[in-house]
Amino acid sequence: MRLELRDVWHVYAPGNGFELPALRGVSLTVEDGEVLGVVGGTGSGKSTLVQHMNLLLAPTSGAVFVDGVDAGTLRKSELRRRVGLVFQFPEQGLFAPTVEEDVSYAPRQLGLAGDEVRGRVRGALESLDAAHLARRAPYTLSGGEKRRVAIAGVLAMSPEVLVLDEPTAGLDPVSRERLLELVTGLRSAGTSVVLVSHDLDEVAEVADRVCVLEEGRVRSIGDPAEVFYADPEVAPATVRVVAALGNICPGLGRPVRFGTTLQALRGLLEARG
């Protein structure tokens, strides 16, 4: 699926005299099967932006298109099945008596057969390393376990676009790594992923394109190397290192991922004997 936001503005609480637009004319696309990283400072509008992707928030002006069709003309239930949104701190929204029931809630609403629902729930929990938690009560889980279960609940709907708002915030490094593997695995299976994150290093690892938001506007969007090397002071550590060494070590290129950066540095050191 291809999602497009065209000149989207969003004003919270319009008309009370204190309104401040949280989004000011955002235009961007989420291409079929890509991972789009969304970064930007606190309050820059990331969460507001992603809630427009399934029209949980309606644009004050502008529009959202799904494969060229105005999303406002689609049924809300259909749109929310196709564009799965995982909120920032989704663990606060777990409500059912058991994990299994919580994760099966959304697929049940789709009217699927019992076997199909059970299969999806098992698959979603397995892909989040949470199958062993199925019978537990959500309130007995650790923070990271709850987070994984909440993500499984959205994944069980088999969305075509999965939107994750700061999914790795507060997770330990291993859980974070596993979550990033899930993101790249989904991409391999053809699902688009929108990954909102404050962690530029993780965005560097998995994003096909990066969008930088600033005060409700798109400051830049595109290939991670182009975006990050244009602005190395707000770039992942890999880019900052290469940009800082660029003067004395020309020929490093513009690596972004950890592996390719290491390879570039190793190649240079080996060439120097």
Ligand SMILES: Nc1ncnc2c1ncn2[C@@H]1O[C@H](COP(=O)(O)OP(=O)(O)OP(=O)(O)O)[C@@H](O)[C@H]1O
């Ligand atoms: N429900 C709301 N009512 C009024 N203003 C809001 C509401 N939600 C967000 N805002 C304001 O909109 C702006 C953008 O907020 P948003 O939550 O989208 O930012 P963010 O980039 O996701 O920030 P963070 O990185 O802290 O999660 C902020 O100025 C915020 O105060």
Ligand SMILES: [Mg+2]
């Ligand atoms: Mg946010």
